[in-house]
Amino acid sequence: MLREYFLALLYISVFVSIALSLAHSGFRRVTSMGAGVLLLCATLLPLVDILGDFSIDNSLSGILDGIDCDATDSAIELAFEEAVAEYIADCYGVSAECVRVRADGFDIGSLSAERIYVTLSGEALLIDFNRLEEEVGSTFASGGECEVSVSLG
Numbered sequence: 001m002l003r004e005y006f007l008a009l010l011y012i013s014v015f016v017s018i019a020l021s022l023a024h025s026g027f028r029r030v031t032s033m034g035a036g037v038l039l040l041c042a043t044l045l046p047l048v049d050i051l052g053d054f055s056i057d058n059s060l061s062g063i064l065d066g067i068d069c070d071a072t073d074s075a076i077e078l079a080f081e082e083a084v085a086e087y088i089a090d091c092y093g094v095s096a097e098c099v100r101v102r103a104d105g106f107d108i109g110s111l112s113a114e115r116i117y118v119t120l121s122g123e124a125l126l127i128d129f130n131r132l133e134e135e136v137g138s139t140f141a142s143g144g145e146c147e148v149s150v151s152l153g
Contacts, residue, residue, distance in 0.1 A: 008042065009042050009043070012038060012039065013039065016038060019035060076108055077103060077106045080103055080111060080113070082101070084116065084136065084140050085100060085101040087139075088118065088136065089124075091135075094123050094124040098123055098124035099118065099119075099120060099124050100119040100121075101117070101119075102117040102119075103116055103140075104116070104117065110142060112141060112142040113140065113141055113143075114142055114143040114145070115145040115146070115147065116137065116140055116145070118132065118136060118146060118149070119149050119150070119151050120148060120150055121151040121152070132146070132148055133146045133147070
């Protein structure tokens with residue numbers, strides 16, 4: 001393939017040099033511009049073949065095949081639950097170990113859940129349940145529903 005390409009380039013160069021030597025003085029400028037375009041196209045032809053084989057879909061397919069979407073979704077949901085628990089702990093001045101959160105119907109696009117279940121234990125039992133349900137429900141639950149329960153163990 002490479003041998004044929006260089007032979008074609010040699011033939012084009014010979015043709016261009018003969019055409020330039022036979023051209024009248026008035027047409028010399030036009031002939032040289034045409035010859036330059038012809039040589040440029042001939043030298044860039046292999047690049048078109050190389051770039052034609054490249055595809056973004058082919059180059060990314062190997063990377064995207066290694067990603068487990070279910071595991072990624074679960075990790076994002078877990079991070080959301082931990083963030084809500086830390087938010088509650090910070091707002092009410094309790095330790096994060098006393099607050100557990102479970103999100104039901106989590107939506108990655110809006111980073112919210114249809115319903116949020118909060119379980120309080122230890123020092124977090126002194127939090128006003130009604131205020132907590134209202135605040136967490138309006139802030140993090142797309143359905144506005146939050147249920148607070150107690151763990152005594």
